[in-house]
Amino acid sequence: MNLPKLLLSSALCLSLTCYADAPKYVFLFIGDGMGLGHVAATQAYLTDVKGVSDGLVMLRFPVTSVCSTHSANSRVTDSAAAGTAIATGVKTNNSMVGVGPDSLPVYSFAKELKEQGYGIGIVTTCAPDDATPAAFYAHAPKRSQFYEIGKDMAGSGYDFFAGADLRGTTSTAGTPTDLLQIMTDNGYDVVHGADAAKKSRSSKVVMLNTNHPDRNNIGYAIDSIPGTLSLPEITSTAIAHLMKHTPDRFFLMIENGNVDHSAHCNDGGAVIKDVINLDQSVAVAYEFYKQFPDETLIIVTADHDTAGMANGDLGTAYFTDLRYIDNQRIHKETFADWCTSLKGTSITWNEMKRELTEKLGFWSHVPLTEKEEQNLKETFDRVFIEANDEVKRTWYHDFNLFTEEVFNVMNARTGLYWTSNTHCGNYVPIYAIGVGATNFAPMSDNTEIAKKIMSAK
Numbered sequence: 001m002n003l004p005k006l007l008l009s010s011a012l013c014l015s016l017t018c019y020a021d022a023p024k025y026v027f028l029f030i031g032d033g034m035g036l037g038h039v040a041a042t043q044a045y046l047t048d049v050k051g052v053s054d055g056l057v058m059l060r061f062p063v064t065s066v067c068s069t070h071s072a073n074s075r076v077t078d079s080a081a082a083g084t085a086i087a088t089g090v091k092t093n094n095s096m097v098g099v100g101p102d103s104l105p106v107y108s109f110a111k112e113l114k115e116q117g118y119g120i121g122i123v124t125t126c127a128p129d130d131a132t133p134a135a136f137y138a139h140a141p142k143r144s145q146f147y148e149i150g151k152d153m154a155g156s157g158y159d160f161f162a163g164a165d166l167r168g169t170t171s172t173a174g175t176p177t178d179l180l181q182i183m184t185d186n187g188y189d190v191v192h193g194a195d196a197a198k199k200s201r202s203s204k205v206v207m208l209n210t211n212h213p214d215r216n217n218i219g220y221a222i223d224s225i226p227g228t229l230s231l232p233e234i235t236s237t238a239i240a241h242l243m244k245h246t247p248d249r250f251f252l253m254i255e256n257g258n259v260d261h262s263a264h265c266n267d268g269g270a271v272i273k274d275v276i277n278l279d280q281s282v283a284v285a286y287e288f289y290k291q292f293p294d295e296t297l298i299i300v301t302a303d304h305d306t307a308g309m310a311n312g313d314l315g316t317a318y319f320t321d322l323r324y325i326d327n328q329r330i331h332k333e334t335f336a337d338w339c340t341s342l343k344g345t346s347i348t349w350n351e352m353k354r355e356l357t358e359k360l361g362f363w364s365h366v367p368l369t370e371k372e373e374q375n376l377k378e379t380f381d382r383v384f385i386e387a388n389d390e391v392k393r394t395w396y397h398d399f400n401l402f403t404e405e406v407f408n409v410m411n412a413r414t415g416l417y418w419t420s421n422t423h424c425g426n427y428v429p430i431y432a433i434g435v436g437a438t439n440f441a442p443m444s445d446n447t448e449i450a451k452k453i454m455s456a457k
Helices: 003-011 036-047 079-090 109-115 148-154 179-185 194-199 230-246 258-264 266-293 320-328 334-342 347-360 370-383 401-414 447-455
Strands: 025-031 063-068 120-123 159-165 189-192 206-207 251-255 296-303 391-393 398-400 428-434
Touching: 025 266, 025 447, 036 266, 036 320, 036 428, 063 109, 063 398, 079 109, 079 447, 109 120, 109 251, 109 447, 120 230, 148 179, 159 230, 179 189, 189 194, 194 206, 194 230, 206 230, 230 251, 230 266, 251 266, 258 266, 266 296, 266 320, 266 401, 266 428, 296 447, 320 401, 334 398, 334 401, 347 370, 347 401, 391 401, 398 401
Parallel strands: 025 251, 025 296, 120 159, 120 251, 159 206, 189 206
Antiparallel strands: 063 428, 296 428, 391 398
């Protein structure tokens, strides 16, 4: 047995079933990319703009702490290494999932809980074979090995998975693979949508999204796409499934990966709406907790901070104005795709101004300076009249210059600021309530999360 695996096995030998008062129901929420700035901005929006006096549910939990997130080979982690640290208690290199730096497998506490008789659910707003969820069941030296990760999912024996799509069903050449058949052979019912999941007679279900074209996420909260899955719905469906098939005990990991996607492209309004979406899912678990307060543990954390979101920038000094977020009705990625669809058309500046008013509230609710309007008009001409194809590349999406200028204006109005389009090494929050919650009070490293869950008493 390799050393990391041996150390983890020793750390996790404090089985939850060793304690009469150990939690029977464990919820672990991961806001992918959700740093302290993301939480602070969302809390400010809820209290100052929406008048919600007590704000986020997670901030009402009695235990609050922070943890470090660095990977084995960098002070700035990616989701694969951070997810592996959270799930297994072992540091690994960026891009590696469920393996140590030596590429040998390390094992999640979820696997240990499954062996103890717990039902296991792994759900996300992104693809269930994405890096963070994959760390709880898969072993791959590269997070992009979706077919291999999918086979590990099929062989995990876990009870419920949910997310956008299984990307391993298509090869890199674009041809179908046998992954769906492997899922079926391992007893999984692969369905689309919550209604189909509720009707399934199988004890093992993979619930995928309905009609959204993006295989990487179920759709952003700010876009409010009808008919697609939402994280609160996924959470309640997962709880119902686990209570039906493993009512005595279960572990459920719930990730909102869209916080990360929105932060990568510096869309502050979208970040806030998806942190709220995560918190609405926390509220679902909290209602469950109130039924079983002496048997439930809820932890909320993040795998890393994305883009170093700050409340206040050089232009706003001591003032921010988050009320303008309510006028934003479209995600930055969605707006960029819409702009791309206009290529070759004869849209005029006046027509674009009307669209900006409708989609972002510009001029009607969001004031612009003469200089900002001039810059927008000049950039509009470069992109739509002169057909300039220059783009700004980020991790998940490319953005034309006009989209960048539009959302720079939006960030300037709200006062939200970014250090980058990538991850950073900031501490991330931990909030906890229930049986064993006090274990999470001291500041720690993300490798301690698995050990603290397994030693909860």
